[in-house]
Amino acid sequence: MTAKRQPAPATAEHAPLQLEHFLPYRLSILSNTISQAIANDYQRRYDISVTEWRVMAVLARFEGLSAREVAERTAMDKVAVSRALARLVEAGRVSRSIHDNDKRRSVLGLTEAGWAMHDEVAPMARAREREVLARLSDEERTWLMLILDRLMENGPTGKGGSVPG
Amino acid sequence: MTAKRQPAPATAEHAPLQLEHFLPYRLSILSNTISQAIANDYQRRYDISVTEWRVMAVLARFEGLSAREVAERTAMDKVAVSRALARLVEAGRVSRSIHDNDKRRSVLGLTEAGWAMHDEVAPMARAREREVLARLSDEERTWLMLILDRLMENGPTGKGGSVPG
DNA sequence: CCTTTATAGTTACATATGCAACCAATTGCA
DNA sequence: TGCAATTGGTTGCATATGTAACTATAAAGG
Numbered sequence: 088m089t090a091k092r093q094p095a096p097a098t099a100e101h102a103p104l105q106l107e108h109f110l111p112y113r114l115s116i117l118s119n120t121i122s123q124a125i126a127n128d129y130q131r132r133y134d135i136s137v138t139e140w141r142v143m144a145v146l147a148r149f150e151g152l153s154a155r156e157v158a159e160r161t162a163m164d165k166v167a168v169s170r171a172l173a174r175l176v177e178a179g180r181v182s183r184s185i186h187d188n189d190k191r192r193s194v195l196g197l198t199e200a201g202w203a204m205h206d207e208v209a210p211m212a213r214a215r216e217r218e219v220l221a222r223l224s225d226e227e228r229t230w231l232m233l234i235l236d237r238l239m240e241n242g243p244t245g246k247g248g249s250v251p252g
Numbered sequence: 253m254t255a256k257r258q259p260a261p262a263t264a265e266h267a268p269l270q271l272e273h274f275l276p277y278r279l280s281i282l283s284n285t286i287s288q289a290i291a292n293d294y295q296r297r298y299d300i301s302v303t304e305w306r307v308m309a310v311l312a313r314f315e316g317l318s319a320r321e322v323a324e325r326t327a328m329d330k331v332a333v334s335r336a337l338a339r340l341v342e343a344g345r346v347s348r349s350i351h352d353n354d355k356r357r358s359v360l361g362l363t364e365a366g367w368a369m370h371d372e373v374a375p376m377a378r379a380r381e382r383e384v385l386a387r388l389s390d391e392e393r394t395w396l397m398l399i400l401d402r403l404m405e406n407g408p409t410g411k412g413g414s415v416p417g
Numbered sequence: 418c419c420t421t422t423a424t425a426g427t428t429a430c431a432t433a434t435g436c437a438a439c440c441a442a443t444t445g446c447a
Numbered sequence: 448t449g450c451a452a453t454t455g456g457t458t459g460c461a462t463a464t465g466t467a468a469c470t471a472t473a474a475a476g477g
Contacts, residue, residue, distance in 0.1 A: 101367060103312030104374050106326065110381050111290055112306070113400050114283040116327050121276045136463080141277070147268030155425060161271065162281050167464070169426060191425040191472045202266060209269050216275050222402055230395040235278050237387055301433080320455060332434070334457060356442045356455040 125215045129208045134178075138163060139171045140208065146181060146197050147205050153192040180204060290380045294373045299343075303328060304336045305373065311346060311362050312370050318357040345369060 106112050126137050135143075138161075145160045146152065152160070158168045172195070175181035180201035186192035197205060220228055271277050291302050300308075303326075310325045311317065317325070323333045337360070340346035345366035351357035362370060385393055 101312060101371055102374060103370065104309045104377060105313065106306065106309050109309075109377070110384065111283070111286045111377075113404065114279065115287055117400065117404055118276070118279040118283040122280055125276055141271065144269045144271050144274075147266060148270065153425075164465075165426070166466085173427090189425085189473070193426080205268065206266055209267060212269060212274070212276075219275065219403065223399060227395065227399050227402065230392065231399050234388060234392050234396050234399075235282065237392065238384065239278065239282055318455075329435075330456070331436080335433090338457090354443070354455085358456080
């Protein structure tokens, strides 16, 4: 009959991770929960996924990008972008034409309907972000931004490229 | 060369999101990149996924948990845990028996092989974490921990507990 | 020109994940 | 007891995502 629930006796020899203090784990929980909370605001209403929304957000700022450029700006891979675009074009939210001087490239932009949706979702997303940041003091917010900049410069692992794969 | 991509003319009227400064987006990139970097260290070598590793990490600290308790401690849902356990038991890394007084519950723990793997992977994971944190000053590290605590207390959206236990 | 190599984007397949329905053991309570 | 409600866990199905292979243009070099 072994002891009940305490940290396993093996602890001393094995030095297990404390997941709840482990940075990657905490970031993952935090990130998922926040993104999910925002997504809930629009996913059902507009039948759109997070990746699709990100593509729209980029196209709202940069008119006429190609799919590859969208991939760069969203840090998504090109397959994900391709699929998101297929759905968005199908739904009439994004327009796609072919580049004049390079028939491989597409030229992308939001349609009227795309803009209409964007103009409803963007403020909701910003509101959620404010809600989260409201839990912090001014000082903490300043540090957070600084720290994120630091962690992400040259890619989060410092190895160079981001999102290894 | 065509003019460098400017914010679309529509910007003024539509106030698009600046994804690269949007907290949820940045967290998501950072989190994925770090987790992926760590996962690369062990995924191929041991044929194990991030969720499986998390289950093992919890079982390394708490011997004899049930599947539901593992789910609580990892913030994964019970289906994910069930599937991770199926693979881990199959691979001989986790032992599963039935609770004496409640035949629904399983009683889980690492096997010899499980411990052996754990003892190789845990130090690598910790090393990666240190690598990331090394980009910050002592002061920044302190703030980061504080800020994460703050953002995650009562669940990241402030709506309800998400990492109980 | 013709061949080689690179680039934009799509498709196919295999795996992962989320949700709902489900089975079985347990508990609550009339 | 006996039956409804609850809980631990698994399974099925529908989606999502990553990797590699593929098509089509384009660029580079003989």
